[in-house]
Amino acid sequence: MTLSSSLKIEKMRMPVMETENTTVEASLSEVPDRLPFPPVTYSHILRCSYHDWHPRYRPLIPKSRLISLTPAFVNYLRADGIVLPPEARPPREDDELDAYEDSEEGEEDPSAEWPEIHTQIKNTIAELGGKVTPKLNWSAPKDATFMSPTNDTECRSPNDIYLLLKSSDFITHDLEHPFDDCEPDHINGNATEDILPDVPYHLVLRQYVNFNPSLEFRCFVRNRKLLCMCQRDQNHFDFLFGMRDMLRSRIQSFFDEKLRDTFPDPNFTFDVYIPAPHQRVWLIDINPWAQRTDPLLFSWLEILRMKDPIGFEEEADNGVEEGFVRISLRDGTVITPSSEEEAEGDSSSEEEEVENVAPGGDDQFAPFLPEFRLIKKDDPESYSFNTPQFSAHKVPKELVDASLAGPGGMSEFLGKWQEILKQQEREDRDAGNESN
Numbered sequence: 160m161t162l163s164s165s166l167k168i169e170k171m172r173m174p175v176m177e178t179e180n181t182t183v184e185a186s187l188s189e190v191p192d193r194l195p196f197p198p199v200t201y202s203h204i205l206r207c208s209y210h211d212w213h214p215r216y217r218p219l220i221p222k223s224r225l226i227s228l229t230p231a232f233v234n235y236l237r238a239d240g241i242v243l244p245p246e247a248r249p250p251r252e253d254d255e256l257d258a259y260e261d262s263e264e265g266e267e268d269p270s271a272e273w274p275e276i277h278t279q280i281k282n283t284i285a286e287l288g289g290k291v292t293p294k295l296n297w298s299a300p301k302d303a304t305f306m307s308p309t310n311d312t313e314c315r316s317p318n319d320i321y322l323l324l325k326s327s328d329f330i331t332h333d334l335e336h337p338f339d340d341c342e343p344d345h346i347n348g349n350a351t352e353d354i355l356p357d358v359p360y361h362l363v364l365r366q367y368v369n370f371n372p373s374l375e376f377r378c379f380v381r382n383r384k385l386l387c388m389c390q391r392d393q394n395h396f397d398f399l400f401g402m403r404d405m406l407r408s409r410i411q412s413f414f415d416e417k418l419r420d421t422f423p424d425p426n427f428t429f430d431v432y433i434p435a436p437h438q439r440v441w442l443i444d445i446n447p448w449a450q451r452t453d454p455l456l457f458s459w460l461e462i463l464r465m466k467d468p469i470g471f472e473e474e475a476d477n478g479v480e481e482g483f484v485r486i487s488l489r490d491g492t493v494i495t496p497s498s499e500e501e502a503e504g505d506s507s508s509e510e511e512e513v514e515n516v517a518p519g520g521d522d523q524f525a526p527f528l529p530e531f532r533l534i535k536k537d538d539p540e541s542y543s544f545n546t547p548q549f550s551a552h553k554v555p556k557e558l559v560d561a562s563l564a565g566p567g568g569m570s571e572f573l574g575k576w577q578e579i580l581k582q583q584e585r586e587d588r589d590a591g592n593e594s595n
């Protein structure tokens with residue numbers, strides 16, 4: 160989950176936008192001040208927490224482990240400043256220096272307050288092959304990768320994890336604001352008492368895999384219908400256009416078979432990863448149907464106003480004649496598929512327009528398949544904003560510049576900074592002793 164995509168950004172994204180099949184034009188005057196979301200309830204937010212859905216969808220998720228967090232560890236994450244547990248030092252040749260370090264007053268060790276968690280994290284990293292990527296109940300610390308030696312969320316030690324978690328605004332949001340803009344649930348039409356629920360905080364450690372970002376997609380579900388989907392990465396990938404129909408079909412089947420009737424809420428979003436050979440769909444994340452979830456290549460207003468797609472299955476359920484569906488190609492050919500396989504076919508999505516004629520034969524047109532939006536080459540309406548992703552959540556520019564000195568720059572910088580502070584303390588102490 161990312162921090163709320165503000166209405167300002169909604170407005171920036173609204174002007175003319177080329178979609179898969181049509182051109183949507185929306186005048187800024189049409190954009191309401193508040194988006195017409197149904198109320199986001201506390202329980203919806205909790206049901207989108209990794210710890211809640213992980214047990215249900217375990218076989219669909221890349222290998223991951225959950226560590227239930229104690230209040231002491233959560234307090235450590237919440238505390239200002241970044242103090243890391245001392246790490247085992249490599250043996251030194253200089254005996255004198257070793258003696259000096261041993262004789263120094265014990266370094267502060269925050270993990271003394273949560274030794275079991277520290278050990279569990281160490282063991283889980285080892286169990287998952289030595290490399291993990293962390294997240295809390297809803298968010299990964301993607302905005303803090305500049306702190307990492309590898310410049311991503313790969314972690315090999317507990318300290319790598321603490322450094323990322325404590326540097327991330329997204330993690331702070333999970334800790335301090337998970338229920339912002341939400342309201343209590345209603346039972347029999349009456350609002351329950353407005354008390355913020357306790358969050359069972361968990362650290363999620365996922366086995367680190369080299370993800371191909373072009374094959375990550377975000378999908379939007381309304382009233383248990385897959386409404387639309389788009390790529391997650393903000394770059395253009397030419398090869399995706401030829402694969403669009405196949406990927407859409409995979410995601411649709413995955414949704415129909417695994418998620419549609421099992422996720423407790425009718426509205427939500429989910430992220431998937433479909434690595435080569437693109438046979439298997441992996442569930443990566445479930446996010447709330449709420450403005451805080453980044454709509455990526457769509458705007459929320461557009462999604463909220465979108466017509467329901469109508470699929471083959473549904474037509475069969477409604478007893479609608481097969482001929483009701485037609486696919487017209489740009490050369491004027493009209494085909495009427497008799498099965499999903501045929502509809503999928505190998506026709507190029509670039510060449511094809513898919514239409515649906517509403518029951519009753521009137522001229523209402525609605526998208527037949529969920530729209531699958533991809534970033535076009537040199538798209539003048541590029542969806543990226545010429546700023547690095549998550550830049551709004553990063554630290555002051557000077558610090559970012561310091562980190563650009565090279566990989567690991569920031570953690571080295573932090574280590575040096577802590578040394579400088581300690582040296583300062585020692586000097587102050589000595590100066591105090593001399594003056595006494």
Ligand SMILES: Nc1ncnc2c1ncn2[C@@H]1O[C@H](COP(=O)(O)OP(=O)(O)OP(=O)(O)O)[C@@H](O)[C@H]1O
Pocket residue numbers: 160161162221292294297298299300301329365366367368369370372375391430443444446453
């Ligand atoms: N097992 C993994 N190994 C390596 N990278 C991963 C793994 N799982 C996820 N990622 C990467 O981490 C990114 C963030 O993961 P995830 O979607 O769970 O975080 P999030 O904070 O909920 O994101 P968002 O705010 O966009 O919803 C993914 O887009 C993917 O690129």
